Amino acid sequence: QAQLVQSGAEVKEPGASVTISCGASGYTFIGYTIHWVRQAPGQSPEWMGWINPGNVNTQYSQKFQDRLTITSDTLARKVYMKLTSLRSEDRAIYYCARGQYGWAFDVWGQGTTVSVSS
Amino acid sequence: QSVLTQPPSASGTPGQRVTVSCSASSPILATGSIIWYQQFPGAAPKLLIYDENQRPSGVPDRFSGFKSGSSASLAISGLQSEDEGVYFCAVWHGSLDGVVFGGGTRLTVL
Numbered sequence: 001q002a003q004l005v006q007s008g009a010e011v012k013e014p015g016a017s018v019t020i021s022c023g024a025s026g027y028t029f030i031g032y033t034i035h036w037v038r039q040a041p042g043q044s045p046e047w048m049g050w051i052n053p054g055n056v057n058t059q060y061s062q063k064f065q066d067r068l069t070i071t072s073d074t075l076a077r078k079v080y081m082k083l084t085s086l087r088s089e090d091r092a093i094y095y096c097a098r099g100q101y102g103w104a105f106d107v108w109g110q111g112t113t114v115s116v117s118s
Numbered sequence: 119q120s121v122l123t124q125p126p127s128a129s130g131t132p133g134q135r136v137t138v139s140c141s142a143s144s145p146i147l148a149t150g151s152i153i154w155y156q157q158f159p160g161a162a163p164k165l166l167i168y169d170e171n172q173r174p175s176g177v178p179d180r181f182s183g184f185k186s187g188s189s190a191s192l193a194i195s196g197l198q199s200e201d202e203g204v205y206f207c208a209v210w211h212g213s214l215d216g217v218v219f220g221g222g223t224r225l226t227v228l
Contacts, residue, residue, distance in 0.1 A: 044120065044206055044221050044222045045155075045219045047217045047218070049216070050216075059216070061215050063215070097162075100174075101168040101169060101172065101174075102151050102168070103151055103153070103208075103210035103216075103217045104151075104165055104168035105163070105165060106165045106174055108163060109162065111162055
């Protein structure tokens with residue numbers, strides 16, 4: 001069955017960058033968009049952006065437009081999310097999720113915890 | 119502050135039917151695509167409902183979604199203890215910056 005597996009937890013200092021990978025299996029990689037959603041402790045999820053691995057088109061939330069880059073590697077069946085200039089407010093669990101039925105997300109990664117601390 | 123408003127909590131007893139509401143001050147719910155997720159502690163959200171009232175394969179028909187004007191609701195019938203968790207509504211609308219999530223409703227099964 002379709003599955004997304006993310007890279008492990010990260011601890012970063014303020015101002016640093018973080019890159020999280022999301023590996024896909026069990027479905028046609030280029031047939032679905034991959035979205036990134038983050039969830040700060042005790043908060044609701046927050047959509048960050050997506051990529052279409054089939055044509056590498058991307059769309060980013062205006063909130064993250066200047067700091068976010070999403071890329072994909074079709075051969076490796078992986079999507080990468082890079083967030084730069086990290087600050088304490090970026091402390092959250094970051095999820096990749098497969099887009100289905102439009103803007104619904106039907107398969108989620110297990111989440112990657114990002115801590116930002118000096 | 120989300121554009122979608124949910125009650126912070128809801129509760130019910132086993133077997134009961136409960137509803138979780140989701141409202142918006144703008145008409146985005148009237149024409150947007152409404153989605154519902156269920157989340158348990160330490161787990162990723164799980165898709166329950168898309169396009170207002172469609173269930174993905176594997177989601178029990180105890181879960182249903184409906185919309186009325188500028189509000190949407192998730193109904194859970196035959197409430198079970200394993201339904202205890204947090205429920206988020208979400209909406210995509212062309213006027214929004216991507217998909218927006220509500221604040222979430224924590225459902226307690228008494």
